[in-house]
Amino acid sequence: MSSNVRHTIGAGRGGGFWKRTPAYTPSIVDAAFSGSDALDEKTIFGSKEQGSSSSFQQTKSKDAKVDEGMSTTQQLQPSSSPSLSEPSSLGPGSFENQEKTPLHHTTQNHQPQQQLAVVSASDKKTQTSSKFYSLLTASNADIEQLRKLSWKGIPAECRAEAWRLLMGYIPINRSRRAATLQRKRKEYGDWRQQTFAKGEEALDRTLWRQIRIDVPRTTPGSTVFQQARMQRSLERVLYCWAARHPASGYVQGINDLVTPFYHVFLKEHMEPGQTFDDISDSTLDSVEADSFWCLTKLLDGIQDNYTHAQPGIQRQIVKMRELVARIDSKLAVHLDAENIEFIQFAFRWINCLLMREVSLENTVRMWDTYLAEDQGFAKFHIYVCAALLLKWSADLRAMDFQQIMIFLQRPPTLSWSTKEIEILLSEAYMYKCLYDDSPSHYSGGRPQAG
Amino acid sequence: MSGNDEYDYLFKIVLIGDSGVGKSNLLSRFTRNEFNLESKSTIGVEFATRSIQVDGKTIKAQIWDTAGQERYRAITSAYYRGAVGALLVYDIAKHQTYESVIRWLKELRDHADSNIVIMLVGNKSDLRHLRAVPTDEAKQFAAENGLFFIETSALDSSNVEQSFQQILTEIYRIVSNKAIESSQDNVQPGSGAQIIVPSVDDHTKNAGGCC
DSSP: OOOOOOOOOSSOSSOOTTTTSGGGHHHHHHHHTSOOOHHHHIIIIISSSOOOOOOTTSOOOHHHHHHHHHHHHHHHTTOOOOSOOOOGGGSOOOOTTOOOOOOSOOTTOOSOOOOOOOOOTTOHHHHHHHHHHHHHHSSBOOHHHHHHHHTTOOOHHHHHHHHHHHTTOSOSBHHHHHHHHHHHHHHHHHHHHHHHTTOGGGSOHHHHHHHHHHGGGSSTTOHHHHSHHHHHHHHHHHHHHHHHOTTTOOOTTHHHHHHHHHHHHHHHTOOTTOOGGGSOHHHHHHHHHHHHHHHHHHHHTTGGGSSTTOHHHHHHHHHHHHHHHHHOHHHHHHHHHTTOOHHHHHHHHHHTTTTTTSOHHHHHHHHHHHHHSTTIIIIIHHHHHHHHHHHTHHHHHTOOHHHHHHHHHSOTTTTOOHHHHHHHHHHHHHHHHHHTTOTTTSTTOOOOOO | OOTTOOOSEEEEEEEEESTTSSHHHHHHHHHHSOOOTTOOOOOSEEEEEEEEEETTEEEEEEEEEEOOSGGGHHHHGGGGTTOSEEEEEEETTOHHHHHTHHHHHHHHHHHSOTTOEEEEEEEOTTOGGGOOSOHHHHHHHHHHTTOEEEEOOTTTOTTHHHHHHHHHHHHHHHHHHHHHHHHHHTOOOOGGGTTOOOSOGGGGSOOGGGO
């Protein structure tokens, strides 16, 4: 997000050949089948049962990996997606003989690591992981290449480090990362200490009360986020962030936005069979600090979504409406005729980045792409919202005001598979290619490319 | 939940009050008979409807549930326009939420129609052992400020039905009296009556234009 590099993904560089041509198809199919591994995360976070997890540092048993591969395949099968063949990347992996290099940093582990995994050439998933390893362990990370690769989904075991890099939280120079992390974690720790040193009485009462109300209802279906230790951590992160950003302060929904970071960074420290209880206090401190800084980076890009009268959201809603009107005028006319205002349903989609509409696991997958995009959260998200609405164009055009409102408040997206999310992302990408930089799209009149 | 149901009157109601007092659960209890202990905070506004019978007339309530946080006030206050009723909710176990009632009344005065019918609702009446707001005190405050008053529990359902029933009935009475007056005096209905949709043949047409 902080990089100035603008790049094209899945379509090669320099050509822009996909503009207004159907040549995007291969990248859509490609993106749709990037083989995300939502299962691991669902096992850990989604259900109230304890489950095994994958961890980059740990060698997996063959049986465990096979089980996981099968389950993943089963999970993806009942999709209502078009007739596309099952991705080969979903087959069982072959990590069993690999000595993995830890990608996460501890203060005891300052030295750059080497030793890439030896992978089976036939296994696409392993190949993908291998590519990520090469990028993440290189002495200087090629951010552009990392973005290009991340667009299609980041393997779970590489995600934490990839996100830290893509967020601009750690330097591309690998030898400097551990020291940077140590410094940032200490900085947060000191700030936190200072903030809470005088006890709850010294805190901003209104702010603290609001956070205390919202934390218990953050990701309420997850056992991890319902743990007292976790909730105290969330409270601290939200309070510290709000206290540092008085222009917006804490706004409901920001509590949702921090959870993907916790999810990804906690997972990095969980070994197979471990649960949140196995996370030490010092590890949680590191996770908390990393989540704080990444949340800060994320919100820096969309802060006017949360300032008075939320102008960022208002502006994006206008853009979304214009976009939908250009792509599907029949739908736009119908919504208009039914007196539907986009703010009535799209406000939450933007305020919470669709986190109320899709599962945490799928949000994490979406963020892989958002982090790979130029201004993913501030700009690409609007294309995703538009793509989501357009999916139901025919249905919506047969509904009246009340039916439309009820439907769009609870779209059937919470149960979506990762594959469906990836198709949505591809559709959004297509719309972006077709309509971004198009002079009459935004009234601001961006210069037309090339 | 079909939009093609028939009704004689359509009343727009808003649910307002501090964060965490149970507005969304009051709404889900009334419209879907559901209560969710794990409900998330409301972002912006949420919409639901339900029809009830008053004096043989079908009254459809179009209810807008609003986010309680201050920051959303700019967004949510736009929904007050055209509302003929407001349920102003506080939590009987949290005195702070009762103290905020004054501020909420001011919000309504600033943004809603002046003749809006307001009902003060003390929710979470099941939390007897945690009660922080005496019933008599709230009742008296309501009387002094011209508000209807009721205590409810979305959790155990008590008085939820009655609260909506009562406010809708009051609005119906006011509106039907007004309709008589205006037909006698041959004047246009006031702004508070603008969203009332009589039961003419175009009942299938969307009447959401009030928002």
